[in-house]
Amino acid sequence: MRKGDGIRGLARTTHTIKDTEINLLRKQTYSCKQCASCREWNWNDEHLTGFLPGVTKTGFVICPIYRHTEGFQTDFAEGKVRLVQGLVDGAITASDYLGDKLFQCTQCAACTEYCPQARVDKLDPSEVIRVGRGLAVKSGGNQPKEITIMTHRPVKPRSLPTSWIPHLHGSTSEASLAYFPGCVFGESFKHPSIANCMISILQVLGQPFQVLTEGWCCGYPAFTSGNTTWATTNAQMVAERLRALKVKRLIVSCAWGFRMFSREYPRLLGKPLGVKVFHASEFLHHELRSGRLKLLKPWKVIATYHDPCQLGRRCGVYDPPRELIKAIPELRLVEMVENREEALCSGGGGGVAAAYPDLSNAIAVTRVKQATDVNAQVILTACPYCRNNLQQGINSLESKLVVIDLIEAIANSINIEAQDN
């Protein structure tokens, strides 16, 4: 149970939730049929073939949190949605327990993927939980202090030291193509090799580009904690900067960032961002197909691909990363038992890694074991959050597996050395 220390009060006073969100919550929570499909997927029997394209098996636990908790109803989406319903209706009051239950969600959207009501009433359990977090905090519930700290990151543009980017000289501030390294490369995480590799690849491709080093936040921490107002303020600021920098095409190498820019900014701003947003894997895949990107250096390894939840289930990007991987000479791609729409979360999202590290690590361990089961030597992914969490899982298991970002693998295949600092 988490108590005070000033952080909770801060979260409560700054958390805001819009009336429209309350109305949406009410409508959505009453759409839930309590069928438990968000706990275990059990419906894809022969009578219902084709009901959910892409879902190929049945009878397995889909919620990563439920797999690693006691198994109460509030340990998976159905119960969490019901908690939000109780909050909206005033049937229950916010509490530390309630807050913890709502924040124990990786926002992986597996529940949304499998929810039959998502097809019928457009119920999005993951989104209900996200917005419900804001309501819970505003009503006096607990927000883990680690998440509160994340959401109070300064949002104003500021210059960051760029010494961690050795090849920055290749960029130009006038280019309409921009690369957003994301917050995780500079400050919080100590291995900026993903950004360095991406910049090097862009240099090899020879297109004029600029690197956005003003240290913005894409707004994910505020967004995922249910503080939509802050996320909106941040989005307005970022949109303004993108306009000022004359960015027309934006490459993002973080799955959360990609979701924010491509899917959530138009919703938060109430209008299109005006910038064409690519995830790095999509951009590189486009370059590969056009023949400008040539992967020549062989890498004899058995690799598996971990679908980042925000890139896959939220944005539908499944094939470009796989086609890039398959283009690496001599690399053999094997799929884990849960892949694509069915992919298990790495445990790194939704603030769970920060606030509930043990739970997050347990999920990561399960995912790493799935990679081990298919005899993979390398886990490739396309999100630094997943990369970090899977690394934690590998460390816990003392496994010989290696996890690297897809961009690093591509850079390696065109003879660019990955550099961590």
Place this chain on the structure above:
Amino acid sequence: MDHDPILTRLRAIVGDRYVSIDPAELWCYTGNMLPVNPQAVVLPGNVDQVVKVIQLATETRTPVIPRGFATRNTPRRPGVHPKTEGGWILETTRLKAIREINLDNMSVTAEAGVTMAQLCNHLAPLGYRVIEGSMASYCATVGALTGVGPGLRKYGRRETQILDIEAIVTGGKIIHTAESEGKGFNLTSVFCGSQGLACLGVTTAVTYQMNALPEALEYLNFEFKNTTDTVWFLTAIDQASPTNYPGIFQVNVWPQEVFKLYANMPWIKNQNSDWRRLLSRYPPFPNDIVGIIIEGNKDQVDAECHSILKIAAKHHGIFVGPEPIRDYFVDRNWNGNTKCHEDVARQTTSWTEPFFLCRIKDYSLVKELVVRVAEECGFNIGERFWARATLRKGWIGFTVCVTFDDTDQSDRTRAVDFVDQSLQRATEAGFISSGRNLPGAVSDAVLHSIKEELDPLGIMFPGIFYLD
């Protein structure tokens, strides 16, 4: 941490982590019409823990509310249950073992927390399955499913598919319903019809009959312009099956009220392609749509489909497609939890579903009767009322459902009136009726006696029969 000494003992049995007394958690367990206000939720991890919890509950006279998962099989007769104050919700979802597959007598024994889909997945590679029926959810645990189930044309009622139930009764005694224990009784049928209504014990394992997986499966839907044609067609199918049509798995009849109701729902028009395809052919609504599911080997299914098409044509049935409608959509989107509907989302929080069993020839009478009663009670046809019938051997099982606002006393009273009046008038008309989803295998009086024998202290969640 609560310092209640009884709760402390409870935690010692199952572990601290598996007992929750938080109001938010408890609230999540009290939805869907379950009239309880529990003190705690308990998740025992094995049969031994269940036994000890029941022993503790018996010793302390604490009510026990057994709970499985995802059947949504909560008492459906409004206004009958008083609220059970206190007590423990005992959820058996952690009992996950599939204990035994016996190919000699074609049976499989699974613990109560195994879901139907997990069990079917386990058996499928061996070429077998257990019959889950249409009303049973694949998400539901087998323990919970002992209380519900279908009346299937091909496989009969659920209790014919369940060979044995292991249950813990008051005092912590483990019983097997199929074992006579020298008394000559088989309690399987009683347990099958009683769970959640007149609870006799906590189911911890179920032994199912295994059946071979079908090679092929087809759906046929026919439209009938009047009830007379429907009745003649159903009679013909009933008389011919199973001799001529051993593959007929299930026959459902959706009266026009269902189509009126569905036609009013925006999401049906936008999202549900199967129903949309059917609705696009109406209005005007047909009198009935008869949906038939056929399974078996491929040649057999083909031949039966061909033959049934001929019979339907003879009785003026119009083939309207092979969509797998069955009652999946009805069950999932109306029947299970009526909180879903945008138009009535804030008003409709509960539902009730009286059940009638009648001879096929009386189908039109019982249909007219319940429609009239529903209208008299103010439940507009096509808005808060739907009905469905299932063909059984010589009989039709007819269910109707109305939704009401559980928090609105007048609405609740109307729902109670509807149930009471429709059941009473159906009984007077000579139909077999029941407030339960399925008619019981034994009379209420016998059920009372059995409950008193197995649960003399009355700690198991009482149920409507015990309260009558």
